[in-house]
Structures are given as structure tokens and as C-alpha cells.
Amino acid sequence: MRRTKVVIILAMVLALAAFAVPQRIGYQGKLTDPGGVAVEGVVNIGFSIWNAETGGDSLWGELNSVDVTKGLFDVVLGVTNPVDVDFSGARWVQLIVDGELMTPRQPLSAVPSALHANMADYIIGQGSTSGAVTPVVPITSTATPVTLASVSYTSAGPGSGIQLSFAGTFDDKGGQDGAYVEVELVRNPGASEVVISSVSVSIYSPIVHQFQNVAINGHDTPPAGTHTYAVRARVAKEPYTSGRCIDGVLQLAEIKD
Incomplete structure (x- = not known):
């Protein structure tokens, strides 16, 4: 079954570059099929962070086996590959679900940049x-x-x-x-x-x-x-x-x- 719709509910940086330990991001989303039916079960999702909405460069990536319940999933990124990314500029997250590329990329800039300003600059x-x-x-x-x-x-x-x-x-x-x-x-x-x-x-x-x-x-x-x-x-x-x-x-x- 194709899963073509990803709605981002929350993307939050939990540990920022100010810390000298691995950085992790709590990430939640909703996954449905083309008919709007919520996906159920375990899916393989590849997450990557980019410096542009289209094109650009990949700054980080990780593959996760994710439990999806009523379309909703909640995952901590950076457990196996620390998220060593500078969030001072706009960033986007890209998902590949069971081998299928989800488009468009979702913006990650608002929350990470705000937290970076509070927790690193002040x-x-x-x-x-x-x-x-x-x-x-x-x-x-x-x-x-x-x-x-x-x-x-x-x-x-x-x-x-x-x-x-x-x-x-x-x-x-x-x-x-x-x-x-x-x-x-x-x-x-x-x-x-x-x-x-x-x-x-x-x-x-x-x-x-x-x-x-x-x-x-x-x-x-x-x-x-x-x-x-x-x-x-x-x-x-x-x-x-x-x-x-x-x-x-x-x-x-x-x-x-």
C-alpha cells in the first residue's frame, strides 16, 4: 500500500549544539494512504535533514523501524546517528517510507531555531x-x-x-x-x-x-x-x-x- 501523505505535528530539538553530547530530536507525524486511511503497523522510515526545501545538501540521515498506530508515529531521531546539525538557518526534513519518497519536505526551522537562540545564544x-x-x-x-x-x-x-x-x-x-x-x-x-x-x-x-x-x-x-x-x-x-x-x-x- 502506498503511503503518500505525511502531516508533521511537532518537531522539537531536545538537545542542541551547545551540549557536548549526542543531539536528538523528538519527531511526531501522521501517515495516511492515498484514500486518507490511517496507516497501521511497523514501517521503515528514512529521515534526513536538508538545507533547502528542494535540491540542496543532506546534512544528516538515519533509518528507523517505526510503530504507527492510527496513522500516528513518535520517534526520537539521533539514537543511532547523533544529529550534529547547525540549526541557526532554515532546515527541512525529508522522509522515505518503505522505499517511497514523501514530498514535499517539511520545514524544521521554526522550533529548532527558536530553541537554539534561547539555549545557545543566551x-x-x-x-x-x-x-x-x-x-x-x-x-x-x-x-x-x-x-x-x-x-x-x-x-x-x-x-x-x-x-x-x-x-x-x-x-x-x-x-x-x-x-x-x-x-x-x-x-x-x-x-x-x-x-x-x-x-x-x-x-x-x-x-x-x-x-x-x-x-x-x-x-x-x-x-x-x-x-x-x-x-x-x-x-x-x-x-x-x-x-x-x-x-x-x-x-x-x-x-x-
Whole structure:
């Protein structure tokens, strides 16, 4: 079946060139056939970033096996090939779905350029930091969240904010029950913690081992001083307790409000 229509819902740079770690982009879209019927199932999608709407040069590329549900897909680009692209100019993304070129290319310039300006051009204080998930982290408890990665940062206080992002890969290989995981960004975990943002992830197949790319971001305006920021996860619903975080990077940048 030909899939000829791609509608871009959101394209967000989660980690920018200001960081000295692999850059990733959270990308969502909708895929339908020529009759407008939503595509279902796993499709192979080649993503590439270009410096022109037509012609031009390819700046980056990656092939992903993507789960499409009711036409919708959500993928983190840069997991296997870091997105080392300068977003200071206009950029477009091109898709090849199961060998078929999707046209026209979709603009990526608005959100990446805006975030690049905020997170790279206006960094104050100590600038930025990051923390990686290592080693593989099992997620087995509903009551006690497990920390996947954390960073310590000294904020400049009033007049600045903290931009956080996490991009990682989860699976259900911890057992045969599948995984239903809640992932959250937190300031100062403990009695006085502040949960900045959260997202739920469902991973389940009775037949095959499943992977799921997860992206979450948030903004915080802490008082001046040193704070601990963490990304953590817990089982959101029993008996789906087989989740693991395989890899991921927590990013932090201090920006002007």
C-alpha cells in the first residue's frame, strides 16, 4: 500500500549544539494512504535533514523501524546517528517510507531555531551540563521511583530559568509481563521535591521483545543556589513490571527568562 501523505505535528530539538553530547530530536507525524486511511503497523522510515526545501545538501540521515498506530508515529531521531546539525538557518526534513519518497519536505526551522537562540545564544551562569543513563536500569516498583540519571547545578536565580530534556530508550525485556512506566523530571528529589514534568510509556507484546524511544522536556525557575535535577521512572500500573531503561541522556541549560 502506498503511503503518500505525511502531516508533521511537532518537531522539537531536545538537545542542541551547545551540549557536548549526542543531539536528538523528538519527531511526531501522521501517515495516511492515498484514500486518507490511517496507516497501521511497523514501517521503515528514512529521515534526513536538508538545507533547502528542494535540491540542496543532506546534512544528516538515519533509518528507523517505526510503530504507527492510527496513522500516528513518535520517534526520537539521533539514537543511532547523533544529529550534529547547525540549526541557526532554515532546515527541512525529508522522509522515505518503505522505499517511497514523501514530498514535499517539511520545514524544521521554526522550533529548532527558536530553541537554539534561547539555549545557545543566551546561556548565563555556568551554562549547561548533562548526565547519562548507565548501566541498564530495571524499573520494577510502583511505590519507589528509580533514578535514571541526575545532575547538580548552581542556578543564578531570578532572571534565569532551567531548560531540561531527556531522550532515552526503554524496553520490556525484564520479564514477560510487559511494561507500563511513568518517567518524570524532578528538582531536588526527596521530601521537598518539585516534579517538573512527566510522561507515561506503555510497552507490551506477548510475542516479541519491544523497544520504545521516549522524549520528555520541562522548564524550571528555581531560586538561586545549587540544585539536583533528576530523571526517574517507576511502574505506573501493575502487573506491567518488566520495564528497563537501556540508555539515555539528561540535558540541562540555564537560559534567560
